[in-house]
Amino acid sequence: MKYNAEYKLTHAPIALVPYPISRKTLERMIALTPLSNRLMLKVGQDREFLREQLEILTGSDDFVGNLLARISKGQTPPLELLISRNDFLPAATSPSLADFHPQQVEFNTISNSFAFLSRQVCQLHRYLYSNDSPESKPIANDPLEKTVEAMAEAIRHYDYPGSCMLMVVQSREQNLFDQRAIEYRLFEKAEVPTIRMSLEEISEDGVLKDGHLVLKGRVVSLCYFRAGYTPDDYPTPQAWKGRELIEASSSVKAPSIGMQLAGAKKIQQALCKPEILRRYLSTKEIDQIKDTFVGLYTLDELVDGRPADRMAYESPSGYVLKPQREGGGNNLYDGEMLEKLRSMTAEQRHAYILMERITAPSQPAILVVDGTSTETACVSEIGRYGVCFFNGEDIAFNRDAGYLVRTKAADQNEGGVCAGYACLNSLRLV
Ligand code: ADP
Ligand code: MG
Numbered sequence: 022m023k024y025n026a027e028y029k030l031t032h033a034p035i036a037l038v039p040y041p042i043s044r045k046t047l048e049r050m051i052a053l054t055p056l057s058n059r060l061m062l063k064v065g066q067d068r069e070f071l072r073e074q075l076e077i078l079t080g081s082d083d084f085v086g087n088l089l090a091r092i093s094k095g096q097t098p099p100l101e102l103l104i105s106r107n108d109f110l111p112a113a114t115s116p117s118l119a120d121f122h123p124q125q126v127e128f129n130t131i132s133n134s135f136a137f138l139s140r141q142v143c144q145l146h147r148y149l150y151s152n153d154s155p156e157s158k159p160i161a162n163d164p165l166e167k168t169v170e171a172m173a174e175a176i177r178h179y180d181y182p183g184s185c186m187l188m189v190v191q192s193r194e195q196n197l198f199d200q201r202a203i204e205y206r207l208f209e210k211a212e213v214p215t216i217r218m219s220l221e222e223i224s225e226d227g228v229l230k231d232g233h234l235v236l237k238g239r240v241v242s243l244c245y246f247r248a249g250y251t252p253d254d255y256p257t258p259q260a261w262k263g264r265e266l267i268e269a270s271s272s273v274k275a276p277s278i279g280m281q282l283a284g285a286k287k288i289q290q291a292l293c294k295p296e297i298l299r300r301y302l303s304t305k306e307i308d309q310i311k312d313t314f315v316g317l318y319t320l321d322e323l324v325d326g327r328p329a330d331r332m333a334y335e336s337p338s339g340y341v342l343k344p345q346r347e348g349g350g351n352n353l354y355d356g357e358m359l360e361k362l363r364s365m366t367a368e369q370r371h372a373y374i375l376m377e378r379i380t381a382p383s384q385p386a387i388l389v390v391d392g393t394s395t396e397t398a399c400v401s402e403i404g405r406y407g408v409c410f411f412n413g414e415d416i417a418f419n420r421d422a423g424y425l426v427r428t429k430a431a432d433q434n435e436g437g438v439c440a441g442y443a444c445l446n447s448l449r450l451v
Pocket of ligand 1: 108110126127341343346347348349350351352376377378379380402434435436437
């Protein structure tokens with residue numbers, strides 16, 4: 022279930038045709054998860070690199086500027102639980118629908134949703150297709166369990182009896198049930214209660230005691246963000262105070278500000294350059310990851326001798342213009358992209374990146390939205406969840422944690438489920 026835009030209860034939008042995937046592609050995508058997690062952990066801890074890349078856009082993007090100014094100044098990197106999701110579109114040029122080249126859309130380091138709802142959709146599909154042969158049934162998927170397991174391990178490491186998890190939330194959350202499932206499962210599994218608070222409430226109630234963040238008289242062992250990724254979550258200076266309090270505490274952060282910024286689109290653009298990747302990965306690892314990247318450019322970058330924005334003017338349908346924002350609905354396509362490119366000042370242009378547009382193959386699928394089903398040509402986006410814990414010295418664990426499939430009408434640009442663009446789906450091995 023979820024709330025819709027009018028805040029009425031409705032079922033989560035679902036697709037009824039699981040997306041086909043070959044074993045080879047599946048294994049390849051799973052293997053990318055720990056590698057990408059490790060890369061992003063290193064990037065998130067490299068404050069100098071984050072500054073080098075992001076300082077240029079703080080003049081036109083206050084939000085990034087505000088985050089950058091608040092990266093923890095401590096000597097050692099913070100305890101950090103990366104709960105990630107690496108999102109891909111299948112390339113339309115792939116040998117077959119199931120044997121596709123995954124092309125990265127983005128790597129999410131904060132507030133990944135649908136760990137619970139994608140498990141539920143997978144269970145529904147396994148039930149609906151229970152007469153099929155075992156190998157063609159939807160692939161089992163439990164990102165909820167794997168996320169909660171990782172949370173429980175991080176909390177055990179913090180080792181403070183009677184501590185709780187803080188879930189940083191928005192006040193009117195459409196995707197509430199997806200979040201509540203994490204809270205309930207964590208309590209069931211580890212007897213750790215969860216406090217849900219907005220950043221403003223945290224600043225009112227929170228204090229630091231011997232480095233620990235204390236809320237309602239309880240030490241917080243893990244700060245888990247399901248908000249804080251958009252400027253809307255910081256309506257007042259108090260909200261920023263709440264974020265500072267978390268960052269300054271010794272609690273495990275999921276994520277820290279550095280890790281949140283590592284997920285910025287500007288950083289994704291920088292990381293597609295081999296000379297930058299070489300700072301963090303071996304040649305073998307770079308080979309493994311680099312052909313999942315499509316072209317990503319700054320607007321003034323020279324590509325084969327001509328500025329990148331010229332390519333967008335010449336073939337607008339081949340590119341997407343992206344600001345440094347998360348949560349869907351911010352990217353610009355076609356006419357809107359051209360209008361933006363023409364109207365921006367030189368300073369504002371630093372806050373955007375240009376990304377090659379991925380064309381995914383379409384297949385017919387049945388979408389069920391608000392109780393009504395339609396059959397239409399669809400494309401599917403496949404995300405792999407990951408969990409990775411940095412215990413202050415080493416990576417204590419780093420593993421794949423299941424998948425998310427979002428299926429949407431082929432003529433739809435954006436991919437958000439809560440925004441009503443996309444439907445939850447599952448994967449089927451072929
Ligand atoms: P957000 O942070 O808002 O989720 P994304 O970069 O994930 O931003 O883009 C939102 C959606 O737009 C994606 O889920 C995908 O459906 C579509 N999209 C993004 N980048 C591309 C691209 N390069 N080619 C095709 N579609 C894209
Ligand atoms: Mg996204």
